[in-house]
Amino acid sequence: MTLARLHGGPLDGQIIRLDDAEQQTLIVPYSETQLTYRRGGEPSNTGPHDGPTEIGFWFAESEDDFVPRVD
Numbered sequence: 001m002t003l004a005r006l007h008g009g010p011l012d013g014q015i016i017r018l019d020d021a022e023q024q025t026l027i028v029p030y031s032e033t034q035l036t037y038r039r040g041g042e043p044s045n046t047g048p049h050d051g052p053t054e055i056g057f058w059f060a061e062s063e064d065d066f067v068p069r070v071d
Contacts, residue, residue, distance in 0.1 A: 005054055
């Protein structure tokens with residue numbers, strides 16, 4: 001199993017499962033628009049006993065403007 005850790009944008013810190021470990025771009029739905037995250041860096045946890053492989057993806061753009069949630 002390979003996981004994508006999202007960095008930046010409105011989904012910062014979220015982790016999602018990847019179907020393809022070679023994937024370079026993620027397009028994910030967000031409200032009424034879509035967000036694009038691009039792969040960056042090398043995979044971590046690639047050993048046989050250190051958990052699922054994790055790959056970082058950084059926010060690149062959104063299809064439409066969105067208003068970030070303010071806590």
